[in-house]
Amino acid sequence: MKPEQLRSSRWFAPDDLRSFGHRSRMMQLGYAEEEFLERPMIGVMNTWSELNACHGHFPERVKDVKRGIAQAGGFGVEMPSLSVDESFTKPTSMLYRNMLAMEVEEMIRSHPLDGVVLMGGCDKTTPGLVMGAITAGVPMIFLPAGPMLRGHYAGKVLGSGSDAWKYWDERRAGAITDEEWLGIQGGIARSVGTCMTMGTASTMTAITDALGLTLPGASSVPAADSGHQRMSSECGRRIVDMVWEDLTPNKIITDAAVQNAATVAMATGCSTNAVVHLIAIARRAGVDLSLDDLDSLGRTTPLIANIRPSGKDYLMEDFYYAGGLRALMKQLAERLDTSCVTVTGKSMAEGLEGAKVYNDDVIRPLSNPVYQEGSLAVLRGNLCPDGAVIKPAACDPKYHMHEGPALVFDSYPEMKAAIDDEHLDVTPDHVLVLRNAGPLGGPGFPEWGMLPIPKALIKQGHRDMLRISDARMSGTSYGACVLHVCPEAFIGGPLVLLRTGDTIRLDLPNRSLDMLVDDDELQRRKAEWTAPAPKFDRGYGWMFARHVTQADKGCDFDYLEAGFGSAAGEPDIY
Structure with a gap:
């Protein structure tokens, strides 16, 4: 690409009144023309806030990124983005993932940006940033926040x-x-950075790494390590070269790259949230990825990262010292398409050269996995005709086949009150069920799916039981939890027809989940059901409720899913 072909040149290069105004305002900001004319303008999308502990180091990392951009001859501008933190955002951060994606897409489209560095890591920031940048279509590189130190x-x-x-x-x-x-x-949380278990944050940054959207292995670098600073400045240097090379997302995120990312996710013991986010990312990129595709990989991909919660002994800091994601991907190389191009402009194979495992109990060989199959399984049946997910490696194997009576709760407050009742009539064979907690019912698909064990059973020494919901759960959670039941109860999915006392049967080997109620009775119950009132009557929530898809489609907005965008191909409105 030549300087006159830069997207930013549309704002600054012409000898007309509008470009005069653009150049004048840059000078008002204190910049001379030689600093920004004919140089790639790089947006540094920063999801920092003072309530986002995962990103507490980002104000310093912005400086590192901009230093790298300047070294490579670019012009870096920080663009603060919605900080969707996991700890404080209510009712759930998932409600705002799509808002972040929309914001990123529109910020790129509406500003003179030739490329972007995406700074994220806390659970929903990674998919939100990536989804928005995919649709905008300019060169992008993702900078992972990195895991915190061990607790x-x-x-x-x-x-x-x-x-x-x-x-x-x-x-x-x-x-x-x-x-x-x-x-x-x-x-339990001793430094800046994301959860140091293989929760949703580390899962999604590993997926982004495996997609080829980070510098190779960047997702493993701890937030507090000086290597994170060096990685950040390298991101700044590399994005400038990507602009000149016109290395756009559609050249990186291919069918094969998505398959690689899903395979790596399974091998790491990924969060169940990977299902929703990876499907959404794939659909933005025009890649057809389904629940059945993920289940197929789950049946054949061994779990080789011995990291909590699916693993037993280690955390992300140990994973980094053991060789990190590059070492794990090297172990998996025979199952990956290593010809895929990454943000380096080189193949994945070249990025994995020299990668080694330094502790084969943390990163296991394929011959000695933590769990023979992958991290996730997809269930179907009359409770979940469009699918539900479970994490087999993170629950007691005795629940892989289970039959028991349902104990049904229609809301989180109802469930919470009952669970703490020491006189609750419940046995270890019961199946706890929470409904009306999906994308529309939650609202926003909250992480309520790891239902607490009833206090009466806790005091008897029980620590696991079968639980079913149309909610999500934290990637750091564990137990016999069936999640993302689809369609959700709030829109009339079969889960709404279940009654306390009905028998539920889970058959994990055969991937089935059913309520043992005859069809005539289910039809009678369906006829009696009345749709609940919408949760929102204004604002973003109102829009969310009208356009969000169900879990099996990634919970993206229906009008944003299809195909790559191209900020470079926009109408001449400058």
């Missing part, structure tokens, strides 16, 4: 999320004192 308390290593659920059950059982609980609270 520690009283001589024990703690994993964010996973150990919170574990010790909360112990506290409910009366086995944790106030002092111990406070110590765990302060020790």
Whole structure:
């Protein structure tokens, strides 16, 4: 590409009144023409906020990125983006993933940007940034926030999320004192960065890495490591070259790249949220990826990353020291299409050259996996005709085949009140069911799917039981949890017809989930059902409710799904 072909040149190069105004405003900002004319203008999309602990280091990383951009002869501009944090955003961050995607797409389209560096990591920021940039179509590179350091308390290593659920059950059982609980609270998250288990954050940055959208192995670098600073400045240098090379997303995100990403996800013990986000990303890129495709990979891809919660012993910092994602992908090379091009402009095979495993208990060989099959399985049946997902490696194997009576809750508050009732009539064979917690019912598809074990059973020593919902769950969660039941109950999916006491049968080997109720009775119940009132009557929520797709389609907006966009091919409106 030549300087006059830069997208930014449409704003700055012509000798006309509008371009005079553009150049004048740049000079008002303190820049001389030689700083921005005929140089790639790079947007640094930063999802930092003072309430997003995962991204607490991003103000410094912006400086590193812009330093790299300047070194390569580009002009970097920070573009603050919606900070969809996982901890504080209510009712759920998932409600706003598509808002972030829309914002990124429109910010790129409406500004003189030739390429973008996407700074994200906290769960929904990665897919939101990537989805928006895919549709805009300019060269992009993703900068992962990186995992936080290991948690520690009283001589024990703690994993964010996973150990919170574990010790909360112990506290409910009366086995944790106030002092111990406070110590765990302060020790479980010791630095900036995302959850250091293989939760949704690390899953999605690994997927983005495997898609070829990061520098090779960038997703493994801990947030607090000095290597993260060096990686950030390298992102800045590389994006400038990508602009000159016209290396746009459609040249990277191919059918084969998506297949690679899904395979890597299965091998890492990925979050169940990978299903929703990867389908949405693929559909934005015009790649047909279905639940059945993911289930097929789940049946054949061994889990080789021994990282909590699917693994037993290690965290993301250990994974990095063991060789990181490059080493894991090297182990998987025979199952990947390593000819795929990455943001480096080179093939995946070239990016994996020299990668080694330094601890084969953390990153297992294919001959000695943590779990023989992959991380996820897709179920179908009269409870979930359009699919549901479960994480077999993260639950007690005795629940892989289970039959028991349903205990049904219509809302989260109802479930929460009942679960804490020590006199609740429940046995370990019961199946807890939460409904009206999907994309529309939640609203926004909240992470309520790891239903707490009833207090009565906790005190008896039980720590797992079969749970079913149309909700999601945190990627750091574990247990026999069936999620994303589709269609959701709120729109009349079969889950709404279930009654307390009905028998549910899960047959994981045969991928089936059914309520043992005859069809005539189900038809009678369906006739009695009345659709609930919408959750929103204004604003973004109103738009969300009218256009969001169901979980099996990625929960994107129906008018944003299809095909690549091209900011470079926009009408001449400058």
